[in-house]
Amino acid sequence: MHHFSYIDGRLHAESVPLDRIAAEVGTPCYVYSTATLTRHYRAFADAFAGLGASICYAMKANGNRAVLRLLTGMGSGVDVVSGGEMALALAAGAPAGRIVFSGVGKTEDEIAAALQAGVHQLNVESEPELDAIDTVARRMGVKAPVAIRVNPDVDAATHAKITTGKAENKFGIEWTSARQVFRRAMTLEGIAVKGAAIHIGSQILDLGPFEAAFLKVRDLVAMLRADGVTVERLDLGGGLGVPYHQGDESPPPPAAYAEVVRRTLGDLGCALTIEPGRAIAGNAGVLVSRVIYRKDGITRTFAVVDAAMNDLMRPALYDAWHDIWPVVEPPAHAERPLVDVVGPVCETTDTFARDRALPPVAPGDLIAFMTAGAYGAVMANQYNGRPLVPEVLVDGDRFHVVRRRPRLEDLAALEDLPPWLAD
Structure with a gap:
């Protein structure tokens, strides 16, 4: 609407x-319409009530300071993918503790700035990035709170240029290597492993790919906990689509999306993070x-x-x-x-x-x-x-x-x- x-x-x-x-x-x-932004944020917040979920608006969709101020004023966190986005989010009044830093190519300067600001977590996209975060954190004398992004090799059935969860995409740790990377991360002095993250794509109009990805995450959580790995948070990304072509596209509502999360992951005792961007803006x-x-x-x-x-x-x-x-x-x-x-x-x-x-x-x-x-x-x-x-x-x-x-x-x-x- x-x-x-x-x-x-x-x-x-x-x-x-x-x-x-x-x-x-x-x-x-x-x-931009304030009423629409407000309604869409509340639709997500209401849908995920009782699930221990944080809504972190993905500001890459629309990073205007007024939009950020409006949403963070209603309790939203912010998902950022660069040092510039983080600086803009902070300038808009977003609390650092409600910022998730994603993105596949964080520089050491960006990592240091995020740790200095005290962001909620950094989502790790690769082993070299994990090592870089560890190095910067040890240099600063802190432990970096991280969620390791895994690539579940799930086809989001969306446009090829905005799918992010298949094995050939550049995002996240390959599914078959995930347990090894988590175990190694637990040994690093500068790393505080908090959990796992996924994001399979954007403009997704069918809940099937979400459910397939979440079930794989559920299995991964069980394996990681058996390995002694800390999994207290799950970052589920965003990706829910919007109707660009009225009468031709009918994406599921946030409540239906939340029900899939509740059914697949709701009993794991994990704090959840949801990162809608397009679906709000x-x-x-x-x-x-x-x-x-x-x-x-x-x-x-x-x-x-x-x-x-x-x-x-x-x-x-x-x-x-x-x-x-x-x-x-x-x-x-x-x-x-x-x-x-x-x-x-x-x-x-x-x-x-x-x-x-x-x-x-x-x-x-x-x-x-x-x-x-x-x-x-x-x-x-x-x-x-x-x-x-x-x-x-x-x-x-x-x-x-x-x-x-x-x-x-x-x-x-x-x-x-x-x-x-x-x-």
């Missing part, structure tokens, strides 16, 4: 018309764009908009679908001719939709790319000299720009000419 709907013929975010935001902020811009945001031109070709019709692949990469990167809604509500029986919705970047892949049945759009019309709250602004870049777009948070009948649009002169703010090229 989201809080974007037509009211009196105009698309609103909660009680704020999107054309009002576009008029004041300009386009393109991201717009995905349909809590839209990207508002304006049509620049309508181009009628011999074989195709193009709507050229002012948003581009650098603003929303998912269609170009994953051939992803985003529903597109006109900001002015079309008549119920309006014709819907096929159109390609494209951006201004000099790449053929700068295409949001091909042969999409849409109500007629004309230059100046506003459209909204739906379900753009996750992996939208965080993946944006300044290709073709295009500044990052602003982000707006709506709360009821009010809104605030939570990241401003950079000025054109800001594009080169970090660059410097060598003396021999200076005037």
Whole structure:
């Protein structure tokens, strides 16, 4: 469920018309709904009540400081995958003790910063990383709290570029080596083994892969405890999908996901960590764009908009679908001719939709790319000299720009000419 709907013929975010935001902020811009973010977080918190579970929002989905402040204020922890994300989470007010540091390539500086901050745990992705964490921890005179991520070799049945739990993926310790690595970790002076972690992928629409992975984790816990290995925590990652294509995708609700966890792992006496990202932020945001031109070709019709692949990469990167809604509500029986919705970047892949049945759009019309709250602004870049777009948070009948649009002169703010090229 989201809080974007037509009211009196105009698309609103909660009680704020999107054309009002576009008029004041300009386009393109991201717009997020407080009510949707709140509802989705509470759906997870309620679903896992009684399971001893911590919800750690995966900020790689949407790392805006206002979004983080909102969620951590409701009790959420944060899952981070870099030193930069950790610094942003701390700056947003996330308690270090509710931060989980994931990611396959932690540097020694990042490890030291995490230990200095006092994060809840570091998720170990490989034996070399385990050794690096041990080295840094001993140097600092502390024991690093770790969960060792295992790769259960389970097919998440999702897009190949966002599956993470198969043997050929770069993530985690191979299943057949896990017991040996856990036993070794218990002998390391700088390591405090807390438990195991998994994450099998993203945008998962079927609970079957989760159940298969959790049953393998259950078996692993039994074997590790028989080996004398401490297993007091289980980090189950995230991955629950969202409906990008209304009427075509129907992901299970958090309550059904929690029931699988309860049935497979609920009696192990482990503290659980759940790391939803997309499922909280995905349909809590839209990207508002304006049509620049309508181009009628011999074989195709193009709507050229002012948003581009650098603003929303998912269609170009994953051939992803985003529903597109006109900001002015079309008549119920309006014709819907096929159109390609494209951006201004000099790449053929700068295409949001091909042969999409849409109500007629004309230059100046506003459209909204739906379900753009996750992996939208965080993946944006300044290709073709295009500044990052602003982000707006709506709360009821009010809104605030939570990241401003950079000025054109800001594009080169970090660059410097060598003396021999200076005037």
